[in-house]
Amino acid sequence: MSSVSAAVDGGSVLDDRTTKARIRDAAIECFAAKGAEGTTARKVAAAAGVSPGLVMHHYGSMDGLRLTCDEHVASTIRRHKEEALAAGPNLDVLAALQSVGSGPLMGYLLDQSPGAAGHQHVFWVVAGFALAGLAASLGFRSARATPQ
Secondary structure, three states, rough: OOOOOEEEEEEEEEEEOOOOHHHHHHHHHHHHHHOOOOHHHHHHHHHHHHHHHHHHHOOOOOOHHHHHHHHHHHHHHHHHHHHHHHHHHOOOOHHHHHHHHHHHHHHHHOOOOOOHOOOOOHHHHHHHHHHHHHHHHHEEEEOOEOOO
């Protein structure tokens, strides 16, 4: 449960995510480990502890699931970017990128399998993260701003 929200109750760990979120997070882990070509609804369902039919019920298709995963990964990275940029000129870009993690999110971003083609817009979110960090470290307020 590397990317889950969980609560400890009497020594056991309870997963407090919705079924839809569990499926999405399991899919991100599967895409990271197996690539788009190696990820199937059955594999995602097994990882999430649900039936393949429930995966299709929530997402309609593997493309729909992949789009939701793209949106979630991009949103997570944007949130980390906003938190990191709050540091202003003291921003350590590498440390900020490391805060995103080296687990499923980074594995997801590094998927170069043919089935991942068309989902590369998430890469541009990461590139924007790095450029904004560089601009901040050089004293720019934003990538479009002038030096302070």
